[in-house]
Amino acid sequence: MEELRVTKRVKEARHQAKKCRRNGNVPGILYGKDIRNLMFEIGELELNSLVSSYGEHSVIDLNVDGEKYKTLMKDVQRDPVTGKFIHVDLESVDGTKQIISNIPIHFVGEELAGKRGAIIQKEKSSVKVKCTPDNLPRYLDVDISKGRVGSTYKLSDVEIGSEISVLDNLDSVIASISYEQKIVEADDLEGQE
CATH class of the missing domain: 2.170.120.20 (Ribosomal protein L25, C-terminal domain)
Structure with missing residues (x-):
């Protein structure tokens, strides 16, 4: 499986997510049992390619500015009219424990x-x-x-x-x-x- 590289986002006002989308990116969040919630953004084309190749509930090796996580794609939200991605949720998982x-x-x-x-x-x-x-x-x-x-x-x-x-x-x-x-x-x- 490929490693997915994303950029960390700073938690700011709600309009930041809209700005992220205007720039061709999709906002996302990484959460899990042993980590703090981490907001990130990913290129829309990269996310589209990932979902096409591995599906919407796949396991992904995530690299957030050099920090690596094994994650499970929990939710992918799309715009109901355009079908474009508007948000993605990833959950950090332990590779040895069942999910x-x-x-x-x-x-x-x-x-x-x-x-x-x-x-x-x-x-x-x-x-x-x-x-x-x-x-x-x-x-x-x-x-x-x-x-x-x-x-x-x-x-x-x-x-x-x-x-x-x-x-x-x-x-x-x-x-x-x-x-x-x-x-x-x-x-x-x-x-x-």
């Missing part, structure tokens, strides 16, 4: 099921897990390429490493496959008679 986090579900083979006229109904988008930071996966792959109409996928059907404990109900449905329903117009029925 609880949500990992996104990545559905593999959606296009194959779609070509057969099926619709994939996604019931869950993430799974709550407990593991050490080094064992936290970027996402959980669920292969639905061989699914048939009427198939359901439960969390218990997914292969998950023994170093990861799933905290969600294993019997919960994460996706199902059904037929595409077509609406027939009354004019179409009259033309067939």
